[in-house]
Structures are given as structure tokens and as C-alpha cells.
Amino acid sequence: MNLPLSHPALSATDPELAALVGAEERLQADTLRLIPSENYVSQAVLEASGTVLQNKYSEGYAGRRYYEGQQNIDQVERLATARAKALFGVDHANVQPYSGSPANLAVYLAFAEPGDTVMGMALPMGGHLTHGWGVSATGKWFRGVQYGVRPDTGLIDFDEVRDLALKERPKLIFCGGTALPRTIDFAAFAEIARESGAVLVADVAHIAGLIAGGAHPSPVPHADVISTTTHKTLRGPRGAMLMSREEHAKAIDKAVFPGLQGGPHNQTTAAIAVALHEAAQPSFRDYAHAVVDNAKALAGALLARGFDLVSGGTDNHLILMDLTRKDVPGKVAAKALDRAGIVVNYNTVPYDPRKPFDPSGVRIGTPSLTSRGLATEHMPAVADWIDRGVTAARTGDEDALATIRAEVADLMAAFPAPGLSRD
Ligand SMILES: *Cc1c(COP(=O)(O)O)cnc(C)c1O
Numbered sequence: 058m059n060l061p062l063s064h065p066a067l068s069a070t071d072p073e074l075a076a077l078v079g080a081e082e083r084l085q086a087d088t089l090r091l092i093p094s095e096n097y098v099s100q101a102v103l104e105a106s107g108t109v110l111q112n113k114y115s116e117g118y119a120g121r122r123y124y125e126g127q128q129n130i131d132q133v134e135r136l137a138t139a140r141a142k143a144l145f146g147v148d149h150a151n152v153q154p155y156s157g158s159p160a161n162l163a164v165y166l167a168f169a170e171p172g173d174t175v176m177g178m179a180l181p182m183g184g185h186l187t188h189g190w191g192v193s194a195t196g197k198w199f200r201g202v203q204y205g206v207r208p209d210t211g212l213i214d215f216d217e218v219r220d221l222a223l224k225e226r227p228k229l230i231f232c233g234g235t236a237l238p239r240t241i242d243f244a245a246f247a248e249i250a251r252e253s254g255a256v257l258v259a260d261v262a263h264i265a266g267l268i269a270g271g272a273h274p275s276p277v278p279h280a281d282v283i284s285t286t287t288h289k290t291l292r293g294p295r296g297a298m299l300m301s302r303e304e305h306a307k308a309i310d311k312a313v314f315p316g317l318q319g320g321p322h323n324q325t326t327a328a329i330a331v332a333l334h335e336a337a338q339p340s341f342r343d344y345a346h347a348v349v350d351n352a353k354a355l356a357g358a359l360l361a362r363g364f365d366l367v368s369g370g371t372d373n374h375l376i377l378m379d380l381t382r383k384d385v386p387g388k389v390a391a392k393a394l395d396r397a398g399i400v401v402n403y404n405t406v407p408y409d410p411r412k413p414f415d416p417s418g419v420r421i422g423t424p425s426l427t428s429r430g431l432a433t434e435h436m437p438a439v440a441d442w443i444d445r446g447v448t449a450a451r452t453g454d455e456d457a458l459a460t461i462r463a464e465v466a467d468l469m470a471a472f473p474a475p476g477l478s479r480d
Contacts, residue, residue, distance in 0.1 A: 093422020266290025270345020293332025358440030
């Protein structure tokens with residue numbers, strides 16, 4: 058590897074900014090990145106997102122624009138849309154949402170009026186802000202009612218979901234979340250949505266890549282609308298897509314533009330098209346399954362070391378550790394692990410007695426390390442580093458953290474990251 062990479066024009070124009078980019082390249086190369094919503098995009102995705110497509114305004118949709126000069130842009134968007142439809146097996150795809158949060162807001166705009174009741178999983182239980190949580194616009198402008206997981210199992214209680222839905226009659230039911238280590242039962246949600254007359258939205262932002270690669274069941278045909286980011290397990294640029302059956306296509310398109318957004322980010326659309334092409338290759342199926350295999354192996358190794366995992370393990374790419382019995386707050390552990398070259402985020406666990414800004418848990422995931430080629434045989438070492446790091450966090454042993462950091466950098470050097478290795 059020859060890091061930092063050369064960005065000649067950027068270095069000449071703005072050396073200060075170029076230095077920051079270089080430092081970030083170094084950091085992403087040297088550290089073990091375990092944040093489950095992050096990944097490494099390919100060199101091809103990076104290149105597509107840095108093209109002159111950036112320079113174009115193209116409000117509207119392919120063939121129906123408010124600007125001329127769309128000969129190429131229309132084809133880029135059509136390609137991205139066709140690839141999304143083929144990969145996920147849906148009638149309709151809109152690739153214009155700027156990110157996951159605005160994509161979800163467009164769903165509200167399409168199917169609900171301000172003040173309507175909407176239902177989603179509570180944020181501290183593993184849901185997302187945009188599923189009707191109070192501090193979010195979706196919780197301020199709509200009446201959010203929220204379900205959770207059972208305290209004894211850490212799993213969604215479908216009796217609770219059904220009772221709440223039948224009592225509250227929400228316009229929308231969101232399933233999916235940000236800290237859910239288990240398979241989502243889309244069919245069970247669909248039945249409840251049908252019984253209660255709600256539109257079911259599967260927000261698969263975290264698991265879209267696993268679905269595309271056949272490592273998690275698909276929300277098709279159960280969900281009315283599928284919302285996803287493109288930058289998590291799907292390994293594309295920062296962006297989002299909304300997918301649906303034909304009957305909802307018009308409502309979704311109108312909500313995204315002109316309802317919520319202006320011109321689409323065409324360089325992002327192009328990079329989404331590239332990522333979808335990559336995700337349609339047989340090697341991406343291997344990747345998706347390897348992400349899950351690694352997460353299961355890591356969960357097993359952590360359990361063997363006495364860590365408490367919410368729901369007792371994982372079915373997907375994500376592990377939620379409850380550090381209460383380790384006697385270390387999540388934030389203290391996360392910050393110590395960061396000093397050890399292991400990047401995680403502190404996170405609430407269901408029924409957390411601590412505050413959201415200082416919770417009991419740490420959330421980890423395997424998408425990034427799998428993109429670098431780490432396999433199940435490396436997971437005992439990863440668990441060992443986490444274990445030693447958490448112990449060092451409790452005892453304040455900075456030397457131990459420095460030792461781990463060197464060991465991590467050593468292994469990472471043997472597994473060059475996509476987009477960061479151009480020798
Ligand atoms: C990440 C995520 C989002 C939001 O995506 P942003 O691109 O950060 O706005 C929405 N829903 C879920 C479930 C997510 O995990």
C-alpha cells in the first residue's frame with residue numbers, strides 16, 4: 058500500500074484539506090472498523106461518485122426532466138433503476154433519495170398526513186430515529202407509537218406489535234432498525250399490517266446487502282414499500298432507494314420529487330448503479346454470506362469469553378454487547394477500543410438503565426472487515442482484542458491498548474482495504 062493516496066489537484070489547491078483526507082485514508086487502512094453501518098466501497102464506486110455527473114441538474118425523472126442536456130444522465134438513472142429492480146425483484150425503484158432519512162420522510166409524505174398515527178420500533182430498542190421517535194421530525198409531525206423487544210429474549214414480541222397496531226390503527230408500520238441482531242420476520246409484520254390496514258415499510262438500510270446476497274430473507278413480496286440506504290452492507294455510495302410494487306410507484310416518485318427534494322445527485326446515482334452491478338455478481342453472494350459467518354463466529358468467541366449479547370447472538374452482520382456485567386460503561390469501552398485501533402460505537406441496549414449518551418452497550422458488526430477479506434479463522438483474534446480492550450478500559454491500562462493497536466495494524470496491513478490499495 059502507498060498511503061496516503063495521491064490526489065494531485067487537491068493537494069495543490071488545498072493542502073490542508075488534502076492532509077485531512079490522507080489522514081483518514083491512513084486511519085481506515087490501519088484500524089479494525091467494526092461499526093456495522095460502515096463499509097469500504099470499491100475503487101469503481103469511488104471513481105463513479107467523483108465524476109463530472111456532479112455538474113448536472115436534472116430535476117424530474119428519466120424522460121420527464123425540467124432541464125435539457127439529459128442525454129447521458131437519463132441513461133445513468135435508468136441503468137441504476139433497472140439494476141435495483143432486477144437485484145431486489147421489485148416492480149419499481151426510485152434511486153433519487155439523498156440518504157436514508159429523507160427516503161423515509163418521502164414515505165410519510167406519500168402515505169400519511171401530519172398528525173396521523175405511525176408505528177415503528179422505539180429507538181432505544183433498536184429502531185431508527187425516522188420511525189416516529191420523538192426528537193425526529195417524524196415524531197414531531199406525526200403521532201408515533203412504538204413497539205420494542207421482550208426483556209427476557211431480546212426478540213420482537215409480535216403479540217405486542219399486533220395489539221398496538223389494532224388499537225392505534227397506524228397509517229404506516231415500519232419494521233427494520235439499527236441495532237437488530239436477528240432476522241426480521243417480514244411475513245409476520247405483513248399480516249399485522251394487513252389486519253390493521255397499515256402500509257408496511259421495510260427499512261432494510263442495514264441489511265440490504267445481505268438481502269441482495271441471499272444471506273437474509275427478502276421483504277419482497279411482504280412489504281408495501283422497501284426503504285434502504287445504499288452505503289451500508291450494500292457497499293455503495295452514501296445514498297438511498299425506495300422500492301415498491303407498481304401500485305405505489307406514482308405516490309413514491311411524487312413524494313421524492315417534487316414533494317421533498319430538488320435535483321438528484323447524479324454522481325451518486327452513477328455510483329449506486331456501479332454498486333448494484335457489483336452486488337449482482339456471484340462474488341457478492343459469497344461476501345454477504347461471509348459477513349454473516351464472521352458475525353456468528355465473532356459472537357460465539359465473545360460468548361465464550363463471558364460477554365452478554367442482546368438476544369444471545371446474531372443472525373446477521375451485527376452484534377449488540379451489553380457490558381453491564383463487565384463493569385464498564387459502553388462509552389468508556391468504545392473510547393478505549395478506539396485508542397486500541399478498534400472502531401465501534403456505544404449504543405443503548407433494550408431496557409437500558411443508563412442514559413442514551415452514556416449507555417450500557419457497544420454495537421459491532423462485520424461488513425467492513427469482511428470487505429478486507431478477514432474470515433472466520435480471524436474472529437477469535439478479534440474477540441481476544443475486544444476482550445483485552447474492554448479489560449484495559451476498566452483498569453485504565455493504556456499500555457495494553459497500545460499493544461493491541463500495534464497487533465491490529467499488523468493484521469490490517471495483510472488485508473488491504475478496497476479503495477485504499479492502489480500499488
Ligand atoms: C442508517 C439508517 C437510516 C438513515 O440513513 P441516513 O443515510 O443516515 O439518513 C434509516 N433507517 C435505518 C434503519 C438505518 O439503519
